[in-house]
Amino acid sequence: MLIEDGVITAIGKDLPHVADTRIDASGKVVMPGLVDAHRHVWQAPLRGVGADMTLPDYFRLILGRALSAYSPDDARLAVLLGAAEALDAGITSVFDWSNTTVTPEHTDAVVDGYAAGGLRTVVGHAAPSGEADLQRLAAMDGLVTGGLAIMGPQYGSWEDGVREIAAAREFGLPVSMHASGGPGSPFPRMHEEGLLGPDLNLVHMNAMTPVEARMLADAGVAVTVTPVVEATMGHGVSAFGTFLDAGGHAALGTDVVVNAPADLFEPMRDTLRFERMRSGTMYPAAQVLSNATLHGARSIGLGGKTGSLEAGKRADVILVDGLSHPSGGGVVASLTPADVHTVIVDGRVVKRDGRLLHLDLAALRTAGLELARRALA
Numbered sequence: 001m002l003i004e005d006g007v008i009t010a011i012g013k014d015l016p017h018v019a020d021t022r023i024d025a026s027g028k029v030v031m032p033g034l035v036d037a038h039r040h041v042w043q044a045p046l047r048g049v050g051a052d053m054t055l056p057d058y059f060r061l062i063l064g065r066a067l068s069a070y071s072p073d074d075a076r077l078a079v080l081l082g083a084a085e086a087l088d089a090g091i092t093s094v095f096d097w098s099n100t101t102v103t104p105e106h107t108d109a110v111v112d113g114y115a116a117g118g119l120r121t122v123v124g125h126a127a128p129s130g131e132a133d134l135q136r137l138a139a140m141d142g143l144v145t146g147g148l149a150i151m152g153p154q155y156g157s158w159e160d161g162v163r164e165i166a167a168a169r170e171f172g173l174p175v176s177m178h179a180s181g182g183p184g185s186p187f188p189r190m191h192e193e194g195l196l197g198p199d200l201n202l203v204h205m206n207a208m209t210p211v212e213a214r215m216l217a218d219a220g221v222a223v224t225v226t227p228v229v230e231a232t233m234g235h236g237v238s239a240f241g242t243f244l245d246a247g248g249h250a251a252l253g254t255d256v257v258v259n260a261p262a263d264l265f266e267p268m269r270d271t272l273r274f275e276r277m278r279s280g281t282m283y284p285a286a287q288v289l290s291n292a293t294l295h296g297a298r299s300i301g302l303g304g305k306t307g308s309l310e311a312g313k314r315a316d317v318i319l320v321d322g323l324s325h326p327s328g329g330g331v332v333a334s335l336t337p338a339d340v341h342t343v344i345v346d347g348r349v350v351k352r353d354g355r356l357l358h359l360d361l362a363a364l365r366t367a368g369l370e371l372a373r374r375a376l377a
């Protein structure tokens, strides 16, 4: 594979040896960087504090107490720590459902943090305060781009949801919202009114019916499942299989590290296990990789840039090690973040020989600990 100016320019056996840097990948799997389609990155310092939290506990302690304690500087540190943990685990793109964008200063800090982190990020703004905020999100066109993270018409009001989706479309921004689907959901009405489209990313959808799944898949709407958190918090069985039966390909997310790991290997494995139990088939393990890469990228508006290894795409590439017979299925079934050997984002090597090159993960964790103590006090 030849990478020039951040772009994959050729893949094949007889490439000219013109590169300045050569990386030997023999014995390893070379694959697209993983795409985390749903993560509340600001919670990175709070890892593990919510192992036994119910959803109401989570709303009160995390989205209430902790979030309100975050200053803009805290938000910067938190997303930098989250970016470092993601990169370390082979995640090269994230949709950050960014609850911390509560003031313009917080938003500046979050964007700053990502600029320093080197992770491809869609900053899903949760509270744009007007046209200027939307313009600024739409103007970001590098490694960090903008999106909207809205309450949505299932958990918020119909009118607000419709207005926010229209605003996002005016500015060309992808839109993500939490939703369960199921009886009484707003999606049939959105379908009737012609509001469904591939720029919408519905997260969780544990109650989605087969009819609803077909309607969403036909309209190209993205569904993101976060099976670890959904099972740990009791949201229900993953919608992955229901969506698959309808011809849809769900994206995967880590969601929150307060009660789930910071990597996509476990969501991939949970997806494989749930799908094999549900279908009673040997659903191919390697198939899950496409959900954590290509379908993830498409679901957050980055399908043209990343999510696969092909000439013309940005060079978001990882090398994973540790398999006696390198295969995609082996990656899904048996690997962990410790097996991520090399990580390249936009052509820049950010992890090599198992070590992050530009970010000091240990120092960020120490700083994050102090923030966590203060935020939860």
Ligand SMILES: [Zn+2]
Pocket: 038, 040, 097, 178, 203, 255
């Ligand atoms: Zn979420």
